[in-house]
Amino acid sequence: MYEAIKAEDTAAVQEVLMNALETVKFGRDNYGCPESSSDVEPPSLYVRAILDMGYLTYREFAFLLWKLEDLGANYTDSLAELKVLRSKGTIDLGEEANKYADCKPIMILVRWGFLAEDTTDSSGGKHIIIAPEVLSKYETRLRNLKIYNIDMDCDEPITNDYLAFEEGETVLIDLDKAARIDNGTNVLLYGVPGSGKSWTIEHEYCKKGTNVERLVFHPDYTYSDFIGQILPNVAEDGQVSYKFTAGPFTNILADAYQNPDKEYILIIEEINRGNAPAIFGE
Template identity: 60%
Template sequence: MNIYLRKILKHDITHQISVTKEVLNGFFGVYEEKEAAIMRGKKSGYLGTVTFLLSTDPRFGGDIKQIINAEGGIQVDDILLFVKEKDSYVVEVISTSDERHSTFISVMNIERHLVINIDDEIVDGGFISGDSVEYAAYEESRIPKGRNILLYGVPGSGKSWTIQHEYCTPKTHVERLVFHPDYTYSDFVGQILPNVAEDGQISYKFTPGPFTSILRDAYADPEGDYVLIIEEINRGNAPAIFGEVFQLLDRKVEIKEHDDEFPIGTSEYGITNPNIANVVYGNPNQKVRIPSNLSIIGTMNTSDQNVFTLDTAFQRRWEMRLIENNFDTVDLKLADAYILDTTVTWRNFCTTINDIVIGNSTRMTSSEDKRLGAYFVHVSDLIFDEKMGNLSDGIYDELRNKENTGSIVIAEYNRLREIRQAMQQNRKFPEKVIKYLWDDAFKFNRESVFEVTQYQSLEAVIKAFLWNTGNDRFTIFKETIRNAFTENT
């Protein structure tokens, strides 16, 4: 293996880094027809075009400083290690704290530049990143817990809460993203984008997406616990977004007789993707696998199955888990919170409505998916702002009329603003929950829940809820349902 060692002096940090003509010709093969080379940072995967400024004192130009900065920068007495590959070069910064530093210094003696052939002994010692040696060492210490988990349930059932409390710890490295209809493979995995160097030259490099980035981080940290969370996985075209990465979701589940020595939880089959391999392993020819210390957890609202369906081939590669919609683990501050100024708790309201949803299963398609999730609202949505007062006493309408005619005085104007601000708070519950029940859960049989003879539009329902006080706010519902809300209070 041919390598080039370049010791860093103080001048190299603030100026262009020099290189000898002998190194240019002997290691980089620079002649008149070749004045640039593709280089990649070993740790960062940063890919750029490095130019060779040919003069009486040759120097590196182009993207060399960007690559070095992506690696963490350089200090005096650090060593730049260049490893020649087939069509490019890998750059690594050997800091003075690196255990390999003293070995390279002893080899270099007093030289600033040195091109050498690394023998088997040094490679076996792990001083150079011989892929097979380094790869095997990494896999031996890697955490064997990688899984693909898909949590599904009604909106607000606690899928995100479950991930946080059951699948992650304070030390877990988490990357969270959300699929949506416009999300693509390029957003997820990465894409080739133009890059303008300091000297104005344009090159093109692969910019990793969140999947490739966390794959790189997990591979480089075998004892770390990494989790990629994909919220709303079925709101994007998941099979298209994953592309060939789909194959990596097959995980190794047992040790076989003639084993490949990868830990349980690693992708069973590798794929060929030079761009990902460059970033993750520093070797475009390396087969890409999801390491066993990286789990992928997706969430899916069952009420959104009509957005994008997940085919059987995709779903079978995940551990499916239904998140039950109940109040067993819900914080009592939310479960037992009163809705505004009523005596009805969120638990009683939600449970009553959900019982009705299930009971109407013969008249509703997938009625179970229309239930209210226990976490459908936040505690802040239930808080009552008493500064709103009683809207039915006519004061609010009177102040609005004065505002419209221009006869309002400053004290009245301040009171009107106070009422409006309080209304914004008190509208949160009906605009989120009542609207959902009217427009979605009971869209085709509103008469089973609402007093539709008296309230025939969503506007009328929400206004009645706001203009009433206390438990009278629930007069928008049928009497039997109102009684069910309060029977356990």
């Protein structure tokens, strides 16, 4: 984000923000609500309401957030009630709901060009919309945002976009169509201890600029260790959930996929000490 803002690259800023909305739980330990343990995601709630209502004012957002956070109402009923109130004119917020009207996270999204103000109509307050270029680029991802963070189950952005730099400009490339380094190969080095296997790896394969991951096979090493497995995860409130924990192969594969112009090397030491067919699987 710092690099994007420093370069005044609006497209790159918008990409960072889109990724954050998909992966960062703003309602948890971010003080987006009265308590830092809220299930509601305020920025995603605002975006979702804009998509459903065409635009949203700060007062309308305060009403929605108050209904969902303080009263425990559901989104669908609250939105229907808001539409009725909008048709009647300006919304009269009570003291409890009014505390949400000063929504600085939304204001900063406007400032950074992710959201925008529709200046053609200001009835009932400033009409905040999704910036047209953001909507055209990310509409599907925006519609898939979760307004409750308990429904969020991804640690990585849901995207196939890759940020590349061409002639000083940032461009988005579909990762599935990106030009990739195609000289990858599997190399097996064997020999008695001291014959120079490690030296050869360091001097002939680990070139400057490559990304290296090392691991050691042993008799107890398994497919789950290598690829990954589902493990229990205990939250701060004691709630137990189960999530996939990637192994070294999956991690380096994901990194290589996300960075098609970089070279990655996975070094497996003592490969013959483990049960290789069982570890590699199909």
